[in-house]
Amino acid sequence: MADIEVQSFNGSLLWEPWQVLKKDQTPYKVFTPYYRRGCLSNVAPRRPLAAPVVIDSVSVSKDSLSLNNLNLLPTIKWDTQMHSRWDISEEAAQDRLDDFVMAELEGYREGRNFPDKANVSRLSPYLHFGQISPNTAWHRAADAAAIINNEDSLDTFLSELGWREFSYYLLYHFPQLPAKNLQSRFDAFPWASNTDQDLKAWQQGKTGYPLVDAGMRELYSTGYMHNRVRMVVGSFLVKNLLIHWHRGEEWFWDCLVDADLASNSASWQWIAGCGADAAPFFRIFNPITQSEKFDKQGEYLRRYVPELADMPAKYIHAPWLAPAEILSAANVEIGVNYPGPVIDIKESRERALDAFKLTKITE
Numbered sequence: 001m002a003d004i005e006v007q008s009f010n011g012s013l014l015w016e017p018w019q020v021l022k023k024d025q026t027p028y029k030v031f032t033p034y035y036r037r038g039c040l041s042n043v044a045p046r047r048p049l050a051a052p053v054v055i056d057s058v059s060v061s062k063d064s065l066s067l068n069n070l071n072l073l074p075t076i077k078w079d080t081q082m083h084s085r086w087d088i089s090e091e092a093a094q095d096r097l098d099d100f101v102m103a104e105l106e107g108y109r110e111g112r113n114f115p116d117k118a119n120v121s122r123l124s125p126y127l128h129f130g131q132i133s134p135n136t137a138w139h140r141a142a143d144a145a146a147i148i149n150n151e152d153s154l155d156t157f158l159s160e161l162g163w164r165e166f167s168y169y170l171l172y173h174f175p176q177l178p179a180k181n182l183q184s185r186f187d188a189f190p191w192a193s194n195t196d197q198d199l200k201a202w203q204q205g206k207t208g209y210p211l212v213d214a215g216m217r218e219l220y221s222t223g224y225m226h227n228r229v230r231m232v233v234g235s236f237l238v239k240n241l242l243i244h245w246h247r248g249e250e251w252f253w254d255c256l257v258d259a260d261l262a263s264n265s266a267s268w269q270w271i272a273g274c275g276a277d278a279a280p281f282f283r284i285f286n287p288i289t290q291s292e293k294f295d296k297q298g299e300y301l302r303r304y305v306p307e308l309a310d311m312p313a314k315y316i317h318a319p320w321l322a323p324a325e326i327l328s329a330a331n332v333e334i335g336v337n338y339p340g341p342v343i344d345i346k347e348s349r350e351r352a353l354d355a356f357k358l359t360k361i362t363e
């Protein structure tokens, strides 16, 4: 025994999960009271301290290997696109936060819904791996309040950091979160069988629904997907295709640069309707109307689904409905160079709602 005393300090969360409890000492299950009453009205997130100049308790042995010696990078270069997209240094995390606060935070509340706008922070991988702490993000954004002059945007951004906290909070209090439905009535949910082909189409971004396909291809090529599109592709998998949320969780886990046990599993349970404070099951995102609303001109779609680059905005959201001459002028042949829809949106919505009724019967 080395007889060394060890103490742990919170470095990755704003609030320790075990310190935030309801009056009856049980954990919160609903976000707003957790965040407003349990967290905000109790203790303000502490200000981050400056990084120590020297850490004298750890000495690096001369026999230590460098990171490069460990050969952690893939030998088959599937990650080249990701390298050009992400600078993984701590300095890059600080710069990203500064740029976000100075240029993008002001329009965050509205802009964060549009996958083609630059209004989200893209801090998630840095927060996950610890190149930046949530306290730094919190205080730098709050300190800029006077400059950005948009209280609503600031509040929304801080509450998104709050959702990250809530995910960790749920994982701490309900450690079965990645594996089991938090609402057990969903254990009776009748998932579809023989779904290999649909799952593959979803993973490869070949469902025939441009917004779903763009998101899935953004994920695979860059390791990131915009939050609104995550919600749309998640809803499509679980509700339209009736594929278990675990399959989505696993694929995101394999592909995301910000893959995070707490946020990923809490978000998939949220999408599937089986989590704490989850989206109601009957809220089924329509990938066509979401696309028309949040990527009206189809810029995001064109970037990730180049087969549709020449489709006019009016038809790009549901290309199989376009007149033959429009498709031909845009060099799109449905079923040949771009797939037709894997499933009918209206029928699959009805099927999902019927399936949901079965979870109520067994409640």
Ligand SMILES: Cc1cc2nc3c(=O)[nH]c(=O)nc-3n(C[C@H](O)[C@H](O)[C@H](O)COP(=O)(O)OP(=O)(O)OC[C@H]3O[C@@H](n4cnc5c(N)ncnc54)[C@H](O)[C@@H]3O)c2cc1C
Pocket: 112, 120, 121, 122, 123, 124, 125, 127, 128, 160, 161, 162, 163, 164, 165, 167, 225, 226, 227, 230, 231, 234, 252, 256, 258, 259, 260, 261, 263, 264, 265, 267, 268, 271
């Ligand atoms: C199905 C699904 C799976 C997800 N899986 C992950 C995951 O594995 N890792 C992950 O970090 N986020 C996950 N999210 C949450 C969210 O999509 C990402 O955190 C966000 O898109 C990251 O982009 P950003 O940094 O630009 O976010 P911003 O909008 O700039 O938000 C700032 C920070 O707040 C936190 N945050 C924002 N939204 C959420 C949220 N809904 N839940 C938890 N934290 C949030 C993130 O740390 C984010 O970096 C998932 C969402 C869905 C719908």
